[in-house]
Amino acid sequence: MEYDIIEKVTELSLSGLRLDAKLARAARLLLDAVPYEQCVFYILDPEKKVFEKKAFAGEEITLIESYGETQGLPGLVKKKKSPVEIYKKDPASTVWEGVDDAGLKGYKSALAYPLKDKENFFGVVYLKSARKAEVSKMKRRVLGIMALQASSFIKCADLAESHERIHRELKEIEERLASSEKLMALGDMAATLAHEIRNPLISIGGFVGRLKKHLGPGSPCIPYVDQVLKEVGRLEKLMNGVTSFVKDSAVNLRPDDLNGIMDEVLEIFEDEFTAHGIQVKKAFSEVSIGVEVDREQLKIAFDNLIVNAIQSMEHGGVLQLSTSLEGGRAVVSIADSGGGIEPRNLGFIFNPFFTTKTHGTGLGLPITNSIILRHKGAIEVENNPGVGVTFRVMLPYLRQLRSAG
Ligand SMILES: Nc1ncnc2c1ncn2[C@@H]1O[C@H](COP(=O)(O)OP(=O)(O)O)[C@@H](O)[C@H]1O
Ligand SMILES: [Mg+2]
Structure with missing residues (x-):
């Protein structure tokens, strides 16, 4: 029994x-x-x-x-x-x-x-x-x-x-891997395309430039030609963006001053700030912050962040910029009052081609991210839905440069 x-x-x-x-x-x-x-x-x-x-x-x-x-x-x-x-x-x-x-x-x-x-x-x-x-x-x-x-x-x-559970998690990782492989393949394709488009674009730009000279300053066609040149310039910039994102181009590091770089970036946007009624509040570190960076690439990175901020504040707002030294790292903070990112989109904003804009490319943030990563830095996003976004860029601090003043 x-x-x-x-x-x-x-x-x-x-x-x-x-x-x-x-x-x-x-x-x-x-x-x-x-x-x-x-x-x-x-x-x-x-x-x-x-x-x-x-x-x-x-x-x-x-x-x-x-x-x-x-x-x-x-x-x-x-x-x-x-x-x-x-x-x-x-x-x-x-x-x-x-x-x-x-x-x-x-x-x-x-x-x-x-x-x-x-x-x-x-x-x-x-x-x-x-x-x-x-x-x-x-x-x-x-x-x-x-x-x-x-x-x-x-x-x-x-x-x-x-x-x-482990099986499920593994499957998720596999899927993510597959999609990142797809992204890489897409990236290769984009690089080839960008390269193929860039060369004819350069000749279009060149020839239209010559045409403009031939037309002379009084010609009624000048506004059309200018429009073509402007659009060609925009396309060239986009193609440069694609290639700079895709090819892991090495950074050419030189000692530089972070405040100076930021000032130079801001200068480009002065007219746009005025046009959109954007008030800029600067709180830069009083001493210069020495960083070792590729100035041109870093400018592209900040440029993208500021463009996004401006686009989020088309009808005015406040842009707060600060530079500081925090725990041995140089920090740039760019805060807008443009209403923030929809929480469900937050996880995607660094993905190539992710955009919520009608004419967006979805390349700004991935390019910025790859530039900052190549500088051994990091980006943090602080999203305040309904209020605005703060992007914080952290870079390795080189040393304190002698104050410019
Ligand atoms: N400052 C910001 N405020 C609100 N949304 C933002 C901001 N910066 C980025 N985003 C969101 O992230 C998306 C991706 O940005 P980005 O990679 O620069 O591409 P794009 O600007 O071409 O859309 C944007 O479409 C937008 O939805
Ligand atoms: Mg953008």
Whole structure:
């Protein structure tokens, strides 16, 4: 008889059933083996610190759904980490031998085994009877074995769950890798295209320039020619952007002064600030900040950040710029009041070709990022939806240059 049960529970462990179904069957088998009328499996949720009823068999009288981790008989078993058996002396009470457990109401004897392995405590298997249950030594051993088996069900289910989670995570990583490979292929294509477009663009620019000279200053066609030249210039800039983003062009580092670079960048935008009613507030470090940078590339990086800020404040706003030294790093902060980035877009803004603008290229931020990374720096974004965005660019600090003044 005992061996039968052990065999059945072992078979159960090899079945493909879900944990609760396995435990429910084990509960049934237990009730067949020992003289109890209710068998409940409580599993401990270590985060919530509660025992939850996972499966049961037998009578449904005073079936408790959950216990706090120190409550009732399950709490006592957890504390002792060993089986607890109790009998009722006073038939009306729910407090037996110091254990206060509402689940004991209407019963006369109870027996609970811990479900555990060497390191972990998973829960308890809780048996109750309305009579004074007599359990032989042999049956107790069987109960012990079954509790061990049930512990192994739970452990297997835990392992299966973490296995599944790892599998899911791996899959996500694989997908991300595949999409970054796609991006790289796209980048190669963009570089080739940009190269092919740039050469004819240069000749278009050159020839239109010559045409302008031939037309002479009084010609009514001059505005058209200027328009062509302007558009050609814009396209050239875009193509330069694509190539500078795609090819990992080396930076040509030279000692420079960060405040000076920022001033030069700001100068280019003076007219635009006025045109859009943008107030510029400068808070530059009083001492010059020495950095070792590729001035032209760094200017492109800041240029992109300021263009984005201006575009976010088409109808006016405040642009706050500061330079400082923080923890041995040179920091440039560019803050706008343009309403910020929609939170759902925030994760994508550094992706090539991601844009929310009708005529955007989606290359500004990825180019900026790659330039800053090539300077061994970093960019941080602080987004305040409805208010504005602050981009903070951190660069390695070289030394304090002598003050210009
Ligand atoms: N200062 C900013 N304020 C609000 N949104 C911004 C700002 N800077 C960047 N973004 C968002 O990030 C996107 C990507 O920017 P970017 O790479 O420069 O490409 P583009 O400017 O061509 O759209 C923008 O389309 C915009 O949605
Ligand atoms: Mg941009």
